Every structure is written in C-alpha cells, then in structure tokens.
Amino acid sequence: MVNELHVERGNAEAEVRRYCAWPAYQLCYAVGRRELLRLRDDFRKAKAMASHCAPSTTPCCRTAPARLSDPLGTRLGHQNEM
Numbered sequence: 001m002v003n004e005l006h007v008e009r010g011n012a013e014a015e016v017r018r019y020c021a022w023p024a025y026q027l028c029y030a031v032g033r034r035e036l037l038r039l040r041d042d043f044r045k046a047k048a049m050a051s052h053c054a055p056s057t058t059p060c061c062r063t064a065p066a067r068l069s070d071p072l073g074t075r076l077g078h079q080n081e082m
Contacts, residue, residue, distance in 0.1 A: 001012035019025055 001007045001015065002009050005012075007015070
C-alpha cells in the first residue's frame with residue numbers, strides 16, 4: 001500500500017489491522033457500490049420510461065422514485081401513494 005498506492009505507512013498499517021480484525025469490513029464498500037450502481041441504473045430506466053408517456057396517464061408516470069430514506073430502492077416500481 002505504501003509503495004503502490006502512496007498511502008502513508010501509519011494509515012496503511014491501520015487499514016491492514018482493520019481488515020484483519022474484521023475480514024468482511026471491505027465487503028461493505030463493494031456492496032454499497034453495487035447498490036448505488038443499481039439505483040442509478042433503475043433511475044435512468046425510470047426516467048427513460050417517463051419521457052415516453054404522457055404525464056399522469058400511464059402507470060410509468062406515477063411510479064414513485066427511490067428516496068434517500070429508502071436506500072435500497074424498494075419503492076421503485078410501486079404506485080405512488082399520494
């Protein structure tokens with residue numbers, strides 16, 4: 001890490017200790033990245049669908065978007081409850 005990534009030695013040692021103490025620690029980054037990419041793709045698909053239909057006349061226009069309080073996007077594809 002010090003030679004290839006140019007991380008200070010103290011920080012590199014702390015990272016190694018953290019990963020050895022909690023082996024699944026770094027997985028949270030991969031899972032989070034995967035979920036963020038999925039949400040981005042779902043948003044782009046929903047935006048593309050909405051641009052092809054008249055406002056408030058077809059179900060794709062009434063679909064609730066993912067919200068920050070819903071980080072996994074479980075509301076995507078459900079009817080808006082307004």
